[in-house]
Amino acid sequence: MPVSIVLFEDNDRLRESLAYLLNSDPEYTVTGDYNNCNQAVEIIEELAPDVVLMDIDMPGKTGISGVAMVKQTRPDTAVIMYTVFEDDERLFQCLCAGANGYLLKKTPPARLFDAIQEVLNGGAPMSPNIARKVLNSFQQKTDNLYNLTDRETEVLQLLVKGNSIKVIADALNMAFDTVRSHLKKIYLKLHVNCGKEAIAKALNEKLI
Template identity: 40%
Template sequence: MKKESISVSIIDDDADVCEKLSKLINAATGLSCLSTHANCETALQHLGRDKPDVVLMDIGLPGMSGVEGTTIVKDRWPEIEVVMLTAHTEDDLVFESLRSGASGYLLKGAPSSELLDALREVCDGGAPMNMRIARKVAESFRVKSTPDPLTRREQQVLNRLREGQSYQAIANELFVARSTVKFHIKNIYRKLHIANKYEAMKL
């Protein structure tokens, strides 16, 4: 269900980025920036009080990394969606963030409209995934036994994402709604997170 108002907290050590994003979010209809933080350590002291709908998390943070921060946020407040802020060259870190429970990722420098749409989409059950990340996800499920394997339909969606197909193209090919494709991707992320926790328990 779409939320009428979406609250956001930003975690980024670049003060200019925080200011730019907070102004952008506060100027958008149905969005508000509750807080900005320069590191995970400070943010974790306030998120329990602020309870944002979404945390925008920089991957490359000083001290505790964005991946570590995501793990803690999702363990303490599973209802909070975490979206990673990343550069083009950080596929491995993005993948580890998704394994830690992030709901998606945004490229730094993406158009403002794309960022705002992504915040709304993630609160509506969406979860972005590009071709490179889809390949890493597929490989993870292929080589490791998991407690919750992908269904046939989820595998079909993932295979098409690996080929670079858009959500709409996948929907057309599988004769389903675009929202159904997003639902399957969200489930894939959820199972990736479960698999990661399962592996950690075995160590």
């Protein structure tokens, strides 16, 4: 079955273009597109999409509220923010609300397809500018309050860049299960349950 996608975007022209682009590939299908997320709970309950592309600045409820609504309704649905905003505050708020990825609207179309696959594989796709912001914030504090090892730090930095476990394993020349083991230890030390919570904590506390 194709990957089902729901769009929340108030720019009608952009929303229609995104729907056309995604529907042009038989591996994807846009099952719904909306100019606001005010009824996100009902929409997600009805359509149960695999992925949601969510704008931030929309009439009524913001996309930040929309992320929380989607994740509370169907935690398994992956949410990728698709926005023009690059500021730290909105980025952090989206991650804390449960966003799985954060792409800027200037992202090339091919990267959008890659991001959807990454998020489905457990990654946290981000535009390069956003990944740099996260890393800069991540590296501002030199005190390692959570006693992460050098290797755990390397794994976490690659996770922050939006890489999947497989990509991290390839980059560090480690086995897939070894990376998973490192991630479990990282989550335990940071007192979080998943990758997006680890990224959010890194932003909030400016770890390492």
